[in-house]
Amino acid sequence: MSPKIGMRHLQMIQMIAQTGNVSDAATMLTITQSALSHRIREAERLLGTPIFIRRNKKLVPTSAGERLLHAAKVILAEVEKAEFDISKYSAGIEQTVRLGIDHRVGNDWLPELFQNFTEQVPKAEFELVTELSPDPLYCLRNGKIDLCLVSGSKPQAAFASDLLLRDELVVVFLPEHPFFLKSRVEVTDFHNQIYITDTTTPEYHREYEQVFSPNNSFPERVIRVGRSDMIIEFIKSGKGISILPKWTFETYRKDSNLEHKSIGDGFYIDWFIFMRKDEEEGSATKKLAQCMKDMLPSLS
Template sequence: MIRAIADTGNVSAAAGQLGVTQSALSHRIREAERLLNTTLFYRKHKRLVTTSAGKRLLHTARVVLGEMQRAEHDIDKLSVGIEHVVRIGNEAYGGYHWMPGFLAAFRAEHPAIGIEIIPDVSMTPFVALRDGTIDLSIVSGPVNRPGVRVVPLFTDELVAVMAEGHPLAGQPWLSAEAIAGEAYITYHTTPAGGREYEQLFTRHQVLPTRVLRAGVTEAVVAFVRAGQGITIMPRWTLGPYLRQGGLVTAGVTDEGLDIDWQVVLRKDEPEDSPAAVLAAALSRAELSRR
């Protein structure tokens, strides 16, 4: 009820959404406010708006309802022979090109373990792991977080990416100064540890003068392919986009830049749990070749 009214701002619309009459819903609001001894909504510009108490209750409602939906989803899977569901996250740098083939092979070997991909935790995989939204995640760069276990996958290379017609195309490697002198396309403007800002820009004491935040890999690649700037990306993530054409790569400095991929899961995860079984399968899968 709280969620429906907050989303619609209207008792009539909320009642229709919930499948009850408007008078019945109005009665429920009054009863809830009586039990809690506080006002949950006030009217502003013909809309019902949550009070501070209503906002607190709304937050809890969204958490509870979200968990109920996940529980129903899991139980539905259990009813068709799947005994466990493992939720897997992926960070912004990570790609999905390897998942279909890997998951098909994993399901053939472990038919009782269902996999659910949670797509909206790319910027906060460790928070999602801690609060139980996911059971494991693919991440890159150093992991210095308490309460997590790390399963190494492979070492990758960070490469500079640009359009085929870019003035810097064709060079075997680019300096930090050359990259910083171009419009830089990135996921977000908060530097992540162990990646290009730490390994390249901070180390060489330069920063890009023009930065475009694109949010997701597809958008970053689209802007780069259109000649709008340059980016730095793991070669593994970039692979499918290179095969589509229109892009070229160069090394980052004459020494190159490496980055490690790993699986992270909760430290107290039992060794024989479905999440640990999936993590072990990922470590054996030679994902760098996919």
């Protein structure tokens, strides 16, 4: 069955949902208010139900409108991505490999990775994708990305994987913090600390599972700030301490006076590269993964 509504209707509902009124939405779409109002009525007639209601002087989607808005976001984003990819063909780029990374990945090596990859595969390029919701492997399975680099994971039967490096979890703090004078930091030293973290949800092989839970020793107070760069800023401003993968910390170390130390006898975390199992040998995706592994000596 052919769809009753078209791209212009999807653009219309997305823009009205963003602006909350016909006037601003019409301006953004470079059409008149009357034309946009007609487009709303046309969509409602074709669907047989209202898609907007007026609330507090704003247009808000009805339940049917919310469902259509969800579809509009998915479809328009995919069309935009396709147009962007196609525009590269005229520049001789035949393939784009999308590398998914999260905020914990050290980023100072990425320009060199880009250079190495483009030299080896001149007709391909890679893009960094940092919005990995709800999780990197979900994005990989659904084609949003072609490979991903994640820490604190383990091999998954549904994906091809390579261990990139084994990293140490270190405690990060200001030089004036009492930890600086300790010969070594123990797990029990965290119990009276303010702890800065990206998430309060326990994750596989990270600090809550490895360090805190087994020893039944938890920080006195936890502040969740969401990203590694924000964790660093909170520590620099004296708001607390944190535990980070050493590779992540090294990205920020050169631009700060922060210190780090091992915890007890040492706790470690693995960084894995994941790809889909059906990835062809010699593909641009596999070549990008190989470039990452070739850089291993400088990352370790």
